[in-house]
Each structure stands twice: as structure tokens, then as C-alpha cells.
Amino acid sequence: MAKDKKLVEHITAMDEDFAQWYTDVVRKAELCDYTSVKGCMVFKPAGYAIWELIQKNLDERFKATGVENVYLPMFIPESLLEKEKDHVEGFAPEVAWVTHGGLNELQERLCVRPTSETLFCDFYSKEIESYRDLPKVYNQWCSVVRWEKETRPFLRSREFLWQEGHTAHATAEEAEARTIQMLNVYADFCEDVLAIPVIKGRKTDKEKFAGAEATYTIESLMHDGKALQSGTSHNFGDGFARAFGVQYTDKDNKLQYVHQTSWGMTTRMIGAIIMVHGDDSGLVLPPKVAPTQIMIVPIMQKKEGVLEKAEELRSVLASNFRVKVDDSDKSPGFKFAEQEVKGIPLRVEVGPKDIEAGQAVVVRRDTREKTIVPFDKLSETCEALLAQMHDDMYAKAKAHRDANTHVATNWDEFTDILEKKQGFIKAMWCGEEACETAIKDETGATTRCIPFAQEKLGDVCVHCGKPAKHMVYFGKAY
Amino acid sequence: MAKDKKLVEHITAMDEDFAQWYTDVVRKAELCDYTSVKGCMVFKPAGYAIWELIQKNLDERFKATGVENVYLPMFIPESLLEKEKDHVEGFAPEVAWVTHGGLNELQERLCVRPTSETLFCDFYSKEIESYRDLPKVYNQWCSVVRWEKETRPFLRSREFLWQEGHTAHATAEEAEARTIQMLNVYADFCEDVLAIPVIKGRKTDKEKFAGAEATYTIESLMHDGKALQSGTSHNFGDGFARAFGVQYTDKDNKLQYVHQTSWGMTTRMIGAIIMVHGDDSGLVLPPKVAPTQIMIVPIMQKKEGVLEKAEELRSVLASNFRVKVDDSDKSPGFKFAEQEVKGIPLRVEVGPKDIEAGQAVVVRRDTREKTIVPFDKLSETCEALLAQMHDDMYAKAKAHRDANTHVATNWDEFTDILEKKQGFIKAMWCGEEACETAIKDETGATTRCIPFAQEKLGDVCVHCGKPAKHMVYFGKAY
Ligand SMILES: [Zn+2]
Ligand SMILES: [Zn+2]
Numbered sequence: 001m002a003k004d005k006k007l008v009e010h011i012t013a014m015d016e017d018f019a020q021w022y023t024d025v026v027r028k029a030e031l032c033d034y035t036s037v038k039g040c041m042v043f044k045p046a047g048y049a050i051w052e053l054i055q056k057n058l059d060e061r062f063k064a065t066g067v068e069n070v071y072l073p074m075f076i077p078e079s080l081l082e083k084e085k086d087h088v089e090g091f092a093p094e095v096a097w098v099t100h101g102g103l104n105e106l107q108e109r110l111c112v113r114p115t116s117e118t119l120f121c122d123f124y125s126k127e128i129e130s131y132r133d134l135p136k137v138y139n140q141w142c143s144v145v146r147w148e149k150e151t152r153p154f155l156r157s158r159e160f161l162w163q164e165g166h167t168a169h170a171t172a173e174e175a176e177a178r179t180i181q182m183l184n185v186y187a188d189f190c191e192d193v194l195a196i197p198v199i200k201g202r203k204t205d206k207e208k209f210a211g212a213e214a215t216y217t218i219e220s221l222m223h224d225g226k227a228l229q230s231g232t233s234h235n236f237g238d239g240f241a242r243a244f245g246v247q248y249t250d251k252d253n254k255l256q257y258v259h260q261t262s263w264g265m266t267t268r269m270i271g272a273i274i275m276v277h278g279d280d281s282g283l284v285l286p287p288k289v290a291p292t293q294i295m296i297v298p299i300m301q302k303k304e305g306v307l308e309k310a311e312e313l314r315s316v317l318a319s320n321f322r323v324k325v326d327d328s329d330k331s332p333g334f335k336f337a338e339q340e341v342k343g344i345p346l347r348v349e350v351g352p353k354d355i356e357a358g359q360a361v362v363v364r365r366d367t368r369e370k371t372i373v374p375f376d377k378l379s380e381t382c383e384a385l386l387a388q389m390h391d392d393m394y395a396k397a398k399a400h401r402d403a404n405t406h407v408a409t410n411w412d413e414f415t416d417i418l419e420k421k422q423g424f425i426k427a428m429w430c431g432e433e434a435c436e437t438a439i440k441d442e443t444g445a446t447t448r449c450i451p452f453a454q455e456k457l458g459d460v461c462v463h464c465g466k467p468a469k470h471m472v473y474f475g476k477a478y
Numbered sequence: 479m480a481k482d483k484k485l486v487e488h489i490t491a492m493d494e495d496f497a498q499w500y501t502d503v504v505r506k507a508e509l510c511d512y513t514s515v516k517g518c519m520v521f522k523p524a525g526y527a528i529w530e531l532i533q534k535n536l537d538e539r540f541k542a543t544g545v546e547n548v549y550l551p552m553f554i555p556e557s558l559l560e561k562e563k564d565h566v567e568g569f570a571p572e573v574a575w576v577t578h579g580g581l582n583e584l585q586e587r588l589c590v591r592p593t594s595e596t597l598f599c600d601f602y603s604k605e606i607e608s609y610r611d612l613p614k615v616y617n618q619w620c621s622v623v624r625w626e627k628e629t630r631p632f633l634r635s636r637e638f639l640w641q642e643g644h645t646a647h648a649t650a651e652e653a654e655a656r657t658i659q660m661l662n663v664y665a666d667f668c669e670d671v672l673a674i675p676v677i678k679g680r681k682t683d684k685e686k687f688a689g690a691e692a693t694y695t696i697e698s699l700m701h702d703g704k705a706l707q708s709g710t711s712h713n714f715g716d717g718f719a720r721a722f723g724v725q726y727t728d729k730d731n732k733l734q735y736v737h738q739t740s741w742g743m744t745t746r747m748i749g750a751i752i753m754v755h756g757d758d759s760g761l762v763l764p765p766k767v768a769p770t771q772i773m774i775v776p777i778m779q780k781k782e783g784v785l786e787k788a789e790e791l792r793s794v795l796a797s798n799f800r801v802k803v804d805d806s807d808k809s810p811g812f813k814f815a816e817q818e819v820k821g822i823p824l825r826v827e828v829g830p831k832d833i834e835a836g837q838a839v840v841v842r843r844d845t846r847e848k849t850i851v852p853f854d855k856l857s858e859t860c861e862a863l864l865a866q867m868h869d870d871m872y873a874k875a876k877a878h879r880d881a882n883t884h885v886a887t888n889w890d891e892f893t894d895i896l897e898k899k900q901g902f903i904k905a906m907w908c909g910e911e912a913c914e915t916a917i918k919d920e921t922g923a924t925t926r927c928i929p930f931a932q933e934k935l936g937d938v939c940v941h942c943g944k945p946a947k948h949m950v951y952f953g954k955a956y
Contacts, residue, residue, distance in 0.1 A: 033601075035601065037551045040551035043548055045546035048546075048549050068527075073513055098575060098590065101636075102571050112576065123520055138523070
């Protein structure tokens with residue numbers, strides 16, 4: 001029993017030190033690890049399997065909207081990166097440069113892609129000739145590199161995995177519609193699959209993507225009250241098209257610039273899952289992206305028939321769920337602790353007494369609620385419990401977010417909330433970048449988004465007192 | 479009709495200029511394209527979709543043998559690459575070097591991974607402590623970079639996509655068994671999915687992987703008689719483990735080195751598909767990896783009921799196949815040519831007369847054989863035709879390989895075959911590297927493998943006349 005407890009003891013309590021709790025969970029759940037390459041991490045099987053499920057689900061959603069997958073090179077020649085002025089200013093300071101190939105110095109430096117707008121523009125400038133070639137709705141799954149100084153597992157690392165969609169359209173309206181469509185795909189995915197509620201809105205000009213006309217975002221709230229930008233969708237208008245000469249001849253045989261978008265979601269969502277749903281015992285995985293949804297733990301497994309029964313149940317459940325039997329030599333208590341640390345949604349306990357009574361004990365990871373289930377009802381009960389667990393996890397996360405969303409109608413209230421509370425602050429804002437910068441400098445809080453769902457909380461800016469233009473979500477962010 | 483023919487006319491005949499035929503097919507089937515990054519290519523939707531199907535099928539086969547997926551960094555510090563002497567000698571001349579991160583010069587150069595043995599060793603040296611941690615059977619899907627001078631679409635490019643499996647085992651026997659197991663997975667995949675027959679065997683010491691104790695390979699024969707190395711599986715023994723200090727304590731509490739393997743298959747298999755199955759009209763895709771398996775072409779589609787019927791058939795077929803309707807404004811002849819260029823296995827033609835007769839015309843891409851099929855038998859007939867097409871494509875490829883596999887019992891025969899024929903040459907070899915090098919220098923033919931299925935064709939080496947050790951497949955290779 002000492003050994004059983006030890007596994008859990010190593011996790012720092014969330015309320016004691018959230019950052020340490022996060023690190024402990026990442027390590028104990030065996031999601032990832034640092035490497036000899038500074039700022040880069042290894043995705044271990046338990047972490048990568050979550051990403052595989054995220055990919056599969058998102059990819060199906062993309063394809064249902066007409067997205068096609070492609071793969072473009074990981075290198076960008078310096079001259080290509082420099083073609084769009086805002087873009088290069090935003091990214092050049094944080095890229096990795098390849099200067100030598102084999103034994104020779106390159107004639108032109110190549111950066112390892114931090115994002116691929118420039119490559120897609122170059123590609124589209126050759127691919128697109130006529131309105132018949134439009135729209136192009138392409139996406140790629142790949143890794144990108146940004147030379148960050150401070151790194152944290154999943155949230156910020158020098159190399160991370162993501163998808164980046166890049167589209168080209170004949171009209172501004174079509175580009176805007178695609179930008180919003182993909183933001184909605186991300187929002188639905190977060191809520192329906194990851195059980196994470198999100199706020200949809202627009203980034204301010206200060207916070208938008210380098211080179212974009214408009215950046216839309218979904219913002220979620222972590223357990224510690226910090227915000228996490230969870231997915232972004234950018235409308236570039238024809239800015240990149242003009243810089244790269246991406247043109248098409250329309251139906252009247254006139255040359256026009258295309259209108260472009262891009263949108264991305266990254267492996268930081270694994271960090272979001274940890275920080276939204278986790279607890280002091282470890283990870284709590286949303287059922288739809290749990291690599292193992294059900295762990296069967298045989299009790300007194302050396303008794304005749306126990307392992308056979310466990311295997312029989314596994315085989316029945318396997319047609320509907322991702323299920324395993326833990327038939328290792330560890331004690332049941334240790335196995336329980338391990339299943340909890342790893343966030344496996346359901347545990348099915350089955351021992352000699354259960355077999356005699358023709359039933360198993362099913363335990364939910366999130367509430368630890370136990371249900372006694374006759375063997376012949378096990379599959380349907382697990383299905384209902386997993387569905388309920390998803391709904392409850394979502395409701396809990398939403399309740400936490402709502403309880404940590406505050407309204408500030410004046411600057412005293414604003415600073416008071418930051419001092420005494422945590423979470424989002426809704427407040428009116430004048431729309432001026434200087435004011436936004438001042439708020440950030442004075443408090444560390446940034447504009448998370450101008451939500452689509454606007455509320456009129458007052459007439460003047462919470463900071464400068466000038467006439468208010470928008471209601472904004474402010475917050476401290478990862 | 480002039481326009482219809484044009485699409486096909488642009489493909490050079492295979493027998494006229496095979497290299498140009500290959501380039502034409504790659505371009506006309508819209509599989510990939512060159513980019514502004516020298517030696518790197520874009521995988522366009524039609525090309526990437528084949529890779530996605532290859533990935534899905536291979537990944538399932540891997541996981542059925544216990545493989546878990548991970549993701550390791552794309553960068554390798556120079557000092558890590560240098561730890562295994564043979565390995566660094568093999569790869570250092572052809573890697574890309576990152577020397578700057580952001581605005582600063584790095585203290586140590588990083589190469590972009592050409593392969594990840596060194597990173598996995600570094601990772602395993604931290605992960606593995608006891609025999610309980612073994613085996614580790616990990617794989618990653620990623621891109622790798624090798625600074626090639628000459629490049630060809632899919633066959634050789636500076637960046638390519640692949641999977642690389644890396645395993646660590648307690649014993650030499652277990653490592654050898656895994657090496658052979660994965661070679662068999664590759665062979666089965668090539669034959670059962672890609673309809674490409676392969677020769678299984680071992681590479682000579684000269685041709686083996688840098689740092690390996692033994693490299694096993696599957697070799698296939700292209701239509702032009704050149705060989706293509708199609709998948710390799712390496713047994714490292716404990717060489718890397720000693721270089722990187724990857725040790726475990728065994729059951730007797732003694733420190734032991736692990737035994738390692740690695741194995742990979744790449745996007746060059748798309749090149750193999752083209753060169754094994756393609757014909758003068760374009761690509762011929764093996765049904766199991768065809769992104770679109772059936773293209774429905776409506777005839778006289780403006781007549782009432784035709785498009786509706788086409789859509790109805792699509793909807794019925796969609797439950798079993800990857801199927802599309804080509805309802806574009808192009809003429810049927812143009813659509814037929816396009817379906818052929820793109821290698822879509824089956825074409826279903828349906829027009830007013832067919833609808834009246836309650837039937838459709840199904841045309842196989844490989845043989846152009848037409849079958850008239852009642853609507854209510856369409857799904858089962860397509861299934862049978864696709865299965866037959868796979869078998870016939872395999873049989874045809876095997877017959878071609880067998881007809882182009884020759885025996886040479888002396889040097890005159892060997893050179894005569896190379897001069898007048900094409901394909902594999904089976905011959906006896908002394909086992910000496912100097913002799914192997916001389917054969918290569920004199921003829922351009924290399925040892926493809928020492929096949930597992932040995933035959934005794936004579937007592938002496940085909941080149942030097944010394945006592946023969948092995949029967950070897952020789953050939954010119956991509
Ligand atoms: Zn203001
Ligand atoms: Zn010899």
C-alpha cells in the first residue's frame with residue numbers, strides 16, 4: 001500500500017502550486033518528456049495517442065467541409081519569407097535558420113517553417129490561373145518551429161505539431177465565410193469532443209496574426225483562471241495575394257487577386273485538456289479522445305476464472321470502446337492509482353465475488369461514482385456513463401468558467417478583480433491600441449477577444465474613460 | 479474531342495522515354511510538383527491522399543504487432559549525431575545544418591534529422607532502467623531531410639515523408655525476430671495492398687545501413703527493369719546501445735545492453751506504384767490505396783434524370799467504396815481520359831439508355847474491360863471487379879518481374895544480360911566487398927540483396943571465379 005500511495009503523492013496539489021501540479025501530471029501520466037534538444041520535447045505514447053485521436057476527429061470535420069490534405073516543404077527561402085512585410089516582421093525574430101546543406105554553405109538561408117503562408121502563396125501563384133481553379137481549400141498536418149526562449153510542455157515548445165489550413169477564394173465574402181466556418185469547426189470540436197467550453201470572438205489589431213486583416217479566436221479558461229488561445233482563423237483579404245502575385249482570371253477574363261485564409265490548431269490542446277479537466281489525482285481525459293476509455297482491473301486475479309472473465313469482458317467491450325485489461329503483477333490499489341493518474345475515463349473492477357453475483361463495478365474517473373452493473377448490461381452502461389461523463393465534464397468546466405468571469409465597469413473594479421480573483425474580465429474598451437498596451441503594461445492582462453456575443457456594460461472605456469467601442473474579454477494568458 | 483485527346487497526348491510513351499513518361503504521369507495525375515525550395519516537392523491532394531491510405535493501412539498493421547506511436551524532435555545536436563562512428567560517417571555528408579535560432583548563433587549546430595536512431599537512443603537511455611521496461615516498440619510518422627544533389631519526384635528528394643520504427647529489446651534473439659517480423663509486415667503490405675511483388679533478403683555489408691549489424695530489404699522491379707529498394711529493416715545488435723549507454727538491469731540485477739532495431743518505409747512507394755502499374759494512358763492505382771476507387775461519369779447529363787441517377791448510384795456505392803460523380807461541364811470523353819490519367823480503378827458510365835435498361839457500364843482501368851451491370855448488382859460487381867483487379871495487377875507485375883529475372887553463371891552471361899536485357903540478374907558471389915565494388919564499377923549493377931530463398935546456380939563467383947558463398951540478386955536501381 002505504501003507503494004500504491006507513492007504514485008499519487010508525487011503529484012503536487014493544484015491549489016498549492018498549479019505550475020508544479022501541471023508538470024507532475026505531465027510526467028506521471030507519461031505524456032511527454034524533455035530531450036537533449038533544448039526546448040524540444042518527446043511526445044510519449046500516452047501523449048501522442050491523444051494527438052492521434054484529435055487529428056482523426058478534426059480531420060474528418062475538415063474533410064466534411066471540403067478540405068483536402070497536402071504537404072509542403074519544411075523549409076522557406078529567406079527571400080520568400082520576406083515578401084510580406086508584416087509577416088516577416090512577426091516571424092523572423094523567432095525562426096531557426098539552415099545555413100549549410102551537407103558540406104556546403106547554402107547560397108540562400110532557409111528557415112524552418114514557423115507557419116506556411118509564404119509557401120502556400122508561392123504554390124498557389126503557380127497553381128491558380130482561372131476562376132475554375134478556385135476555391136483551393138488545403139490543409140497540412142506537420143510540425144513547425146519557433147525559437148521560443150521560455151518553454152512549457154505542450155503549451156510552448158520550439159517545435160510543436162499542428163495543422164494549418166490555407167485557402168484561396170475568388171471573393172472577399174467567400175474568404176470571410178470560410179474563416180468563420182473553420183472557427184466554428186474548432187469551437188464545435190472543443191465543446192463536443194474535448195468538453196472544453198470556448199468564447200468565440202475577434203482579436204484586436206494588436207493581437208492579430210502577422211499579416212492578417214482579421215484574426216478570429218476561440219478562448220478557453222484553465223483551472224487556474226488563466227486563458228488559453230485554443231484555435232485561430234485568419235482572413236488575409238488580398239494582402240498576401242498582392243505580395244505574392246496570386247491572381248486569377250475571372251469569368252469576364254479580368255485579372256483579379258485571390259482572397260486567402262489560414263487556420264490552425266496545435267498540440268497545446270493537450271495542455272488545455274490537462275488544465276481544464278485534471279485534478280489532484282492526475283489527468284482526467286475527455287472520453288472521446290481517451291486512448292484507453294475503459295481499464296478492466298481484475299481483483300484477486302490469481303483465483304480461477306478471474307482473468308478469463310476479465311478477458312471475456314474486454315472482448316465484448318472491444319467492439320464499442322478502446323479497452324484494456326491490466327493483468328500486470330501490481331496490486332489492485334496500484335492499478336487504481338495508475339488508471340487515475342493516466343485519466344482513463346472508466347474502470348471496471350471484477351473479482352471472484354462479482355463473478356459469483358454476475359456483475360462488475362464500474363467507476364467513473366471524474367466523480368469516482370461507482371455503479372454495479374450486471375455483466376449483460378456492461379456495454380450499454382459504459383456507453384451511457386461515458387456520454388454522461390462528457391456532458392458532466394463540459395458542464396463543470398463551463399460552471400468554473402462562468403464563476404470566474406467577472407464584469408469590471410471601472411478601473412478600480414478591474415484592478416481589484418485582478419488582485420483578488422482570477423479568470424476572465426469583461427469590460428468596455430475604447431478600441432485604441434495605446435490604451436490596450438497601457439492596460440497590459442500596468443496589469444499583465446491582455447485582450448483575449450472581442451466576443452461575437454457583445455454586451456453593453458457601460459458607455460466608456462474601463463481604462464481611459466473615452467467612449468467605448470467594444471466589450472472585450474481581458475485575462476492573463478498562457 | 480481535340481481537347482480530350484490532348485490530355486493523353488502529353489504523356490510520353492513508356493517505351494520511348496521511361497523517365498519522361500514518369501515525369502509526365504506525375505504531373506498529369508497531379509500527384510506532386512516542384513517548389514521554390516530546390517530539391518523539395520509539394521505533395522498535392524491526389525498524391526498526399528495515396529500516402530494517407532498507405533499510412534492508415536501500415537499503421538494498423540504496426541499496431542497489430544504492438545507498435546506504439548511517438549514523436550521525437552526534428553533536430554539532432556551535432557554531438558549526439560557523432561556518438562556512433564559508422565552512423566555519423568554515413569549521414570553527416572548529407573544533412574542540413576541549423577546554425578542560428580532567431581537572431582542568435584547557436585552554441586552547437588543542430589542537424590535536421592536524416593533518420594532518428596541517435597535521438598531514440600538518447601531517449602531510451604533515459605527511459606529504460608529495468609527489464610520490466612522492455613521491449614520498447616515505438617514508431618513515428620514524420621519527414622526527414624537528406625541533402626541529395628540529384629532529385630526525382632517521390633524517389634529522391636531533399637525532404638521526404640516516412641515512418642521510422644525504433645525498438646529496444648532485452649536479447650539479441652528478440653531483436654532479430656522483430657527485425658524479420660517488420661520486414662514481413664512490409665512485404666505483406668506491398669503484395670496485399672500495393673499489388674507489388676517483392677524479393678526478401680539481406681543487404682551485403684557494403685549496402686547495409688550505416689551503423690547496422692544486418693539490414694534486411696524488400697526489393698521490387700519497376701516496369702523499366704530497374705530495381706527499387708522498397709522497405710528496410712535493420713538489426714543494430716548492441717552497437718548503438720554501447721555508444722549511447724542504453725542499459726537495463728536484468729532479472730539477476732545485472733546491467734546489460736539492450737539490442738535495437740529500426741525499420742522504415744517512405745513516400746517513394748508512390749513512385750513504385752507509378753512505375754510498376756502505370757501505362758501509356760497514365761497512372762493505374764491499386765484499388766486498396768486509390769483515394770477514389772470508382773468514378774461515376776454521367777452520359778448526356780443534361781437529360782432529365784441522369785444526374786439524379788448518378789447521385790443515387792454514388793450514394794449506394796458510398797457505403798462500401800470511395801466513390802465520386804464527375805458532374806463537371808467537360809465532355810464524357812474528357813472525363814474518361816482524366817479518370818484514366820489519374821488511375822481511378824473503376825469507371826461507371828450511366829446515361830439515358832442505361833437508365834432505361836436498368837443498368838450501368840463498368841470499365842476497369844487496367845484492362846479497359848467493360849461489364850454491363852444491372853443497377854441492383856452494382857455494388858457486389860464493383861467489389862468483385864476491384865478484388866479481381868488487385869489480383870490481376872499483382873499477377874501482371876509478378877509475370878513482368880519473372881520475365882525480367884535472369885540467371886548468369888559466368889561473367890560473359892552477366893555482361894551480356896546487362897547489355898541486351900533488363901531486370902534482375904541472379905548470380906553466385908564470393909562474398910567479398912572488393913569483388914562487389916568491382917562489379918558495380920564495371921557495370922553499374924549493385925547487389926540488391928542476398929535473398930532468403932537461396933538457389934545454387936554454380937560453385938564459383940560470377941565475377942572473380944573464387945568459391946561462391948551466396949546467390950545474389952544484382953540490378954540497376956533507383
Ligand atoms: Zn481606452
Ligand atoms: Zn567474387
